[in-house]
Amino acid sequence: MSESNRNSPSTPNRATAHPAGRSMRALLRSRTACVGLGLVLLHLAVAALAPLLTSASPTANVPDDALLGPGSDHWLGTDALGRDVLTRVLYGGQYALAVSFAATACAVALGTVLGCATALKGGRTDGALMRVLDAVLAIPPILALLVVVTVLGAGPLVIVLAVTLVYTPQVVRVVRAAALGVAPLDYVTAARARGERTLPILLREVLPNIVHVVAVEFAMRASWVVLLISSLSFLGFGADPPTPDWGLMISENRTAMVVLPWATLAPIIALATLVVGLNLSADGLSRLWNVDRSEEAS
Amino acid sequence: MLLYTCRRLVSAVLTVFLSAVLVFAAVQLLPGDVATQVLGQDATPEAVAALRDQMDLNRPAAVRFLDWIAGAVRGDFGISPVSGEPVADLLWPHLRNTMLIAVSTVAVAVTSSVVLGVVAGLYRDRWPDTLISALTLIGMSIPEFVMATLLVLLLSITVPVLPAVVLDEATAPVADLLPAVVLPTIALSVVMTAYIVRMTRTSVIDVMASEFVTTARLKGLSTPRVVVRHALPSALLPTLNVIAMNVAWLVGGVAVVENVFNYPGIGQLMLESVHNRDLPVLQAIAVISALVYVLCNLAADLGAMALNPRLRTGGGSRR
Numbered sequence: 001m002s003e004s005n006r007n008s009p010s011t012p013n014r015a016t017a018h019p020a021g022r023s024m025r026a027l028l029r030s031r032t033a034c035v036g037l038g039l040v041l042l043h044l045a046v047a048a049l050a051p052l053l054t055s056a057s058p059t060a061n062v063p064d065d066a067l068l069g070p071g072s073d074h075w076l077g078t079d080a081l082g083r084d085v086l087t088r089v090l091y092g093g094q095y096a097l098a099v100s101f102a103a104t105a106c107a108v109a110l111g112t113v114l115g116c117a118t119a120l121k122g123g124r125t126d127g128a129l130m131r132v133l134d135a136v137l138a139i140p141p142i143l144a145l146l147v148v149v150t151v152l153g154a155g156p157l158v159i160v161l162a163v164t165l166v167y168t169p170q171v172v173r174v175v176r177a178a179a180l181g182v183a184p185l186d187y188v189t190a191a192r193a194r195g196e197r198t199l200p201i202l203l204r205e206v207l208p209n210i211v212h213v214v215a216v217e218f219a220m221r222a223s224w225v226v227l228l229i230s231s232l233s234f235l236g237f238g239a240d241p242p243t244p245d246w247g248l249m250i251s252e253n254r255t256a257m258v259v260l261p262w263a264t265l266a267p268i269i270a271l272a273t274l275v276v277g278l279n280l281s282a283d284g285l286s287r288l289w290n291v292d293r294s295e296e297a298s
Numbered sequence: 299m300l301l302y303t304c305r306r307l308v309s310a311v312l313t314v315f316l317s318a319v320l321v322f323a324a325v326q327l328l329p330g331d332v333a334t335q336v337l338g339q340d341a342t343p344e345a346v347a348a349l350r351d352q353m354d355l356n357r358p359a360a361v362r363f364l365d366w367i368a369g370a371v372r373g374d375f376g377i378s379p380v381s382g383e384p385v386a387d388l389l390w391p392h393l394r395n396t397m398l399i400a401v402s403t404v405a406v407a408v409t410s411s412v413v414l415g416v417v418a419g420l421y422r423d424r425w426p427d428t429l430i431s432a433l434t435l436i437g438m439s440i441p442e443f444v445m446a447t448l449l450v451l452l453l454s455i456t457v458p459v460l461p462a463v464v465l466d467e468a469t470a471p472v473a474d475l476l477p478a479v480v481l482p483t484i485a486l487s488v489v490m491t492a493y494i495v496r497m498t499r500t501s502v503i504d505v506m507a508s509e510f511v512t513t514a515r516l517k518g519l520s521t522p523r524v525v526v527r528h529a530l531p532s533a534l535l536p537t538l539n540v541i542a543m544n545v546a547w548l549v550g551g552v553a554v555v556e557n558v559f560n561y562p563g564i565g566q567l568m569l570e571s572v573h574n575r576d577l578p579v580l581q582a583i584a585v586i587s588a589l590v591y592v593l594c595n596l597a598a599d600l601g602a603m604a605l606n607p608r609l610r611t612g613g614g615s616r617r
Contacts, residue, residue, distance in 0.1 A: 131309075135316030138588035142550035146572045147324055147580055227441045231554050234443045235569060247441075254447050261451075268444050275439035 033284025036219075039277025043270075047093035054087045070262060078263075085253075089266045091244040093274070099156050099238075100229050103163035104222040110164060111171025112214050116202045118172070119179035130176075133169035141166040141228060149237050159238065163225055171217055178213040182206050212289035216282050223278035230271055246271040303600065310596045317588035318370070322363050325577050349379060366581075375582035380574045385582050388567060393586065395475060396552055396563035402483045403548060407490035408541060412534065414491065415498020416525065419533075422503055430495065437492030442551045446485040446558040453481060463560045470562075482555045489551065490544050497540040498533065505533040535602050542591075542598035549587045 078084055118126045136144075148162035182188060183206065191201045232238035233247030241248065246267035253263035285291070369376060375385035418430040505511060506529055514528045515521075553565030560566070564583060571579040 131312065132316060132320075134313050135320055135588070138313060138317045138591040139321065139584055140547070140550035140553075140587050140591075142553055143568060143580075143584055143587060144324075146568065147321075147584065150572050150575060150577075150580070151325065223439070230441055231443055234441075235554060235557060237572070247443075250444060250447065254450075257447070257451055264447065268440075268448075271441065271444070272436070272439050275441075276435060279435055279438055 030284045030288045032280050033288055036277050036280025036282070036284050039273055040281060043093050043274045043277065044097060046090055047097050050087075050090045050094065054084070054090055085249075085263045085266055088244040088249060089246070089270050092246045092249060092267055092270060095156075095239045095243055095245045096226060096229060096233075096247070096271075096274075099159055100222060100225045102156075103160045103167075103229070104218060104225045106160060106164040107167040107225075108171050108214060108218050108221060111168045111217075112175050112207070113202075114168065115172040115175025116179045116206050116210075117198065119176045119183055120198055120202060120206065122183075129172075133172055136165075136169045142231060145228070145232060146237065149232075154237050154240070159229065159232065163228065166228075167221060167225065171221060174217050175210065175214060178210040179206055182209050212285070213291050216286045216289070216291045219278050219282035219285060223275050223282065226271070226275055226278065302603065306596060306599055310592045314585075314589050314592050315367075317592075318367055318585050319363070321581055321584040321588070322359075322366065325581050326359055326362070370582070370585060376578045378576050378579050380571075380576040380579075385578050388579060389564075389582055389586070392562060392564045392567040395561065396556070396565065398475060398479050399482050399486065399552055399556075399561070399563060400545075400548055402479060403486040403490060404541070404545070406483060406487040407494060407544075410487065411491040411494035412498055412537070415495045415537070416502050416530070416533075418495065418499040419502025419506065420525065427499075430499075434492045434495050437488050440489070441554075442485055442489050443554045443558055445488055446482065446555045449481050449485055450558070475561075478559065478561055482552070482559055482561060485555050485558075486548065486551050490548065493544055493547075494537060494540055498537050501533045501536045502529065505529045508532075531605055535605055538598040538602050538605075539595075542594040545591060545594040549590065 114129070118129050144166045145159070145162045148165065149158060152158045152161075188201060188205050191205050229238055230245075230247030230250075233245050234251045236251070239245035239248045241252075249267040250264055250271075253260065253267075257264045366376065373386055375389065377383070378385050378388060381388065414430050418427045421427045506525075511524060511529050514524045519528075549564075552563060553568050555561075556563045556565035557569055564586075567579065568583050570576070571583070
């Protein structure tokens with residue numbers, strides 16, 4: 001890649017499409033996006049600062065304190081093993097957030113690269129890849145996840161890998177559709193005419209113009225991944241038992257739901273607010289940047 | 299029309315075949331020997347060798363795959379190494395039970411989401427729309443197992459009208475299972491409705507702004523007639539696809555919800571097979587799920603073509 005191309009007119013429709021180029025003010029004006037991103041940031045902050053917010057241990061068993069109702073010592077009561085529910089809820093986001101964000105980042109990154117590349121390449125490669133991805137899409141995510149976990153054994157790394165495998169095809173579809181809209185535009189043709197190779201075209205011409213689609217896709221996908229991973233924990237294939245995790249807490253405490261509703265309701269509320277936050281972010285951002293979301297049926 | 303239908307059919311068959319290849323490859327070719335996987339790490343070498351023999355693992359994977367797919371086409375998925383029964387015998391009763399939930403969920407979710415979506419679209423940005431959008435957001439954000447758990451608390455424990463846990467065998471008569479179908483159906487319908495409503499709302503808003511609806515209005519037709527006769531058929535077109543996509547989700551969602559209620563369906567069989575490392579059963583479930591998904595998408599595409607004159611390209615076999 002020669003130096004002169006650095007200044008090529010790569011982003012003509014900056015005003016409508018380039019998120020980084022737009023001021024924070026537009027973002028702050030969208031109430032939906034603000035509330036959504038606020039909720040997600042709140043969850044990230046609580047997960048990161050959990051040890052500062054509470055002095056209790058999320059995993060230590062205190063049999064004498066088992067199944068207490070809400071009180072001054074334990075604001076939300078304790079579970080069957082005498083662990084403080086509030087403490088476990090505060091710590092509970094760590095596993096879900098870490099695994100979900102890692103998996104979403106992998107799926108979105110891989111999907112973006114594949115989606116852009118296949119849209120630019122077109123022809124037979126594109127047709128063949130889409131066929132294979134259709135075949136992957138036909139297998140339900142949770143089943144694919146369970147098969148991978150059965151064969152490779154549970155563990156955060158395996159789950160990240162499996163979720164990446166399951167959700168990359170959906171990201172490819174969305175990104176490919178967006179890239180196909182950009183590919184026939186003049187500045188891409190110009191770059192091709194200059195004799196640039198596919199990778200630089202992809203990075204400098206196509207990607208900056210679909211960043212907004214990728215950002216919305218990230219928020220949307222993250223909400224699906226959080227739900228999927230919590231389902232996996234609920235079924236007993238995600239987080240391992242002493243780990244504080246919302247999905248796991250719901251499955252542990254639901255038998256005592258009548259006696260101690262808060263032990264189940266608190267992790268439910270935490271999980272739901274995180275997903276609401278991600279959905280609101282996706283909604284707000286897509287309205288802000290006029291992203292067409294009809295490709296995101298699932 | 300005919301040509302398009304044929305092309306679509308061929309591509310559907312190809313997709314199912316590719317899915318089968320992927321599933322087979324994932325189960326058979328991933329690190330670790332299938333016989334060891336089934337028996338666990340501390341099985342004796344003799345036991346592993348015997349099972350390898352029984353499962354024909356000493357033949358090349360490609361040959362085994364062709365054998366397996368040839369059997370699968372005839373409804374024979376081999377023998378479960380865990381229970382010793384034919385996989386098909388395990389599969390069909392569970393599949394029948396899951397179909398009970400799936401069919402009722404699709405019926406409830408599609409009806410309610412079309413009604414709610416049309417209401418939200420017609421009352422755009424007024425209170426019914428705001429209310430429906432808020433409920434939709436909540437429905438999308440609560441995992442189906444949570445919805446199921448809350449329903450149990452509400453309708454089985456607080457007001458005990460419906461069973462919280464199913465004790466029937468997989469082969470129980472349909473009539474015995476019916477009361478147990480209600481709660482899973484509600485739990486899944488809420489989530490599925492939430493996703494479909496969004497699409498219906500958007501497309502109702504688009505269609506109501508279109509020229510042919512304005513024409514119909516200017517002709518002096520009443521609003522109900524404009525909505526039902528003119529707008530709805532076009533507005534439902536994009537929704538068809540979303541419904542088909544949701545069926546793929548439904549197969550997964552069913553698994554989790556069945557677990558909450560201990561309902562003897564395909565999801566329960568799936569989790570049991572994961573626990574027992576019963577890979578042939580998992581393989582069969584995956585292929586059947588893929589088949590269901592592809593068939594739904596095919597139906598949606600052909601349905602959309604039948605409803606939309608602009609998609610009927612190539613030949614005037616139908617006006």
